[in-house]
């Protein structure tokens with residue numbers, strides 16, 4: 001059974017609708033990451049689950065119970081806030097133990113649980129300090145401890161790592177995952193950072209402008225992005241897109257410049273159907289000029305150490321290629337680019353939806369959303 | 373501490389001059405005059421003042437009427453401060469929680485601060501006047517029960533209420549600003565931790581208001597020592613039987629009705645020292661209050 005069910009949830013502020021008909025099931029013990037750019041409604045979705053915002057329409061269920069009318073304290077969720085939201089006038093111990101104090105636990109039991117929790121996140125030496133006397137990473141740990149101590153059914157994280165420096169962020173990311181593997185509480189984690197999302201998630205939820213674009217494992221979303229939006233958002237550097245149309249006779253996509261890109265199989269689409277061809281920078285390969293699918297001009301090469309980022313121009317369209325070779329290329333030089341047919345993604349130019357790899361769907365049937 | 377250094381400029385001096393002139397004419401000059409009067413005595417038939425040292429102070433401090441004035445001033449200061457601040461806090465919490473009608477009284481509540489004290493006193497005449505005010509209705513039920521020109525406790529109550537009404541606004545603005553500067557996520561974190569609104573108020577909002585609270589405490593006490601003249605003058609005239617003869621009013625009464633300039637001047641110096649002490653406490657201890665972040 002799903003631990004959290006979000007059924008057709010809509011959220012409006014006054015006249016602006018910021019979330020429209022969202023459906024999502026989160027399973028027991030799962031670590032789900034909600035990923036999307038700033039302002040797409042990630043926090044709002046989380047706060048609807050927590051009970052910090054009213055649900056305009058639809059239902060939220062936790063453990064099978066509709067919680068629309070329940071106060072946050074009745075929902076059994078713990079939340080870690082982006083700015084930590086520690087109580088500034090309380091010590092670390094008081095911060096961590098506050099929920100237990102409110103619940104009326106005897107002092108002795110409270111103290112032993114606070115100490116145990118503090119130990120598990122490495123805060124034992126800081127219990128008497130005030131939040132103002134802690135570093136960013138330590139504050140983050142207090143916020144975590146404050147959530148952990150309640151042994152909640154559900155953990156909610158709202159961009160908890162975005163205020164940390166890069167190194168600490170990676171470290172805390174591992175720690176959060178380690179804690180999750182230990183206590184296995186259902187977790188919903190919001191972030192705009194795809195690396196964070198990809199590495200933490202059992203399942204990834206990609207959001208765009210108040211709707212869910214795709215749900216799936218990080219690998220599945222990387223391999224089969226459901227829309228041009230997801231394809232461009234997931235993966236770094238971002239996927240390259242080239243506009244063109246289907247040519248049934250030539251078994252491929254004819255780019256705007258007239259070049260033909262052959263496909264792996266016969267496209268079952270009408271001739272001339274407008275598409276966007278997508279290829280990831282790590283999947284295109286550099287070849288001799290004239291020997292590849294297309295030719296492009298070198299604009300700039302960026303050295304990354306282990307690999308190189310080649311910024312090319314194809315008919316004024318920028319194309320990025322990631323290669324582990326060390327090609328001797330000067331700006332302005334012409335190179336060939338090879339697109340392996342199995343690595344090519346196709347997207348409908350009008351709807352932006354993915355055209356499945358085997359191209360088995362007939363165009364007319366694609367009016368329904370493609371299930372993911 | 374960083375300091376800024378500025379070059380002397382005639383324009384700056386010219387722009388400062390009016391303000392400096394006002395401060396000089398209305399503060400330093402009268403203060404100097406008061407000092408002069410406080411340490412001298414005018415000869416009975418004219419002919420200049422003679423230096424008398426601390427005689428005027430000795431006289432004032434041995435006057436039982438003066439001490440009863442101090443007593444009622446302290447009562448007035450504490451009562452108006454407590455009343456004004458608790459009202460202000462309650463109203464600010466209502467506005468902060470955006471309870472019904474908060475937009476209307478958020479504005480309405482700020483007005484009293486802009487009203488001059490004598491006007492406040494006059495306005496409260498319409499409330500407290502035993503013959504014509506709102507309270508006169510009590511007298512139609514219990515004739516003669518309400519008369520602030522007869523019963524000292526009623527007179528004190530009346531000036532306390534009028535004074536508090538005037539001061540609510542100031543405290544309200546500060547309390548509201550302090551409440552609204554508490555990050556929303558803190559309240560939400562406490563809500564997630566299971567605390568209900570009342571519990572959040574006790575555990576979160578009130579402790580975080582402490583610095584504001586002490587600041588307002590000093591400001592309100594200082595204000596009620598100095599800014600009460602107009603209210604007393606229009607509402608009770610210091611009576612009945614000197615029951616509302618606040619220090620600041622007694623200075624006026626002794627000086628301009630009793631023509632005891634020297635005694636009045638000595639009293640002003642004492643009051644000035646008291647206010648200076650409070651201001652010192654304010655700057656020294658409260659400005660450097662606990663910072664939580």
Ligand SMILES: Nc1ncnc2c1ncn2[C@@H]1O[C@H](COP(=O)(O)OP(=O)(O)O)[C@@H](O)[C@H]1O
Pocket residue numbers: 013018036037038039040041042043044045
């Ligand atoms: N209280 C509010 N009133 C009006 N609009 C809001 C409110 N809170 C959020 N929004 C709007 O809802 C959208 C989604 O916000 P949010 O969920 O915070 O985005 P995210 O967390 O993905 O950055 C934004 O466009 C934001 O401006």
Ligand SMILES: [Mg+2]
Pocket residue numbers: 042043044159
């Ligand atoms: Mg957000």
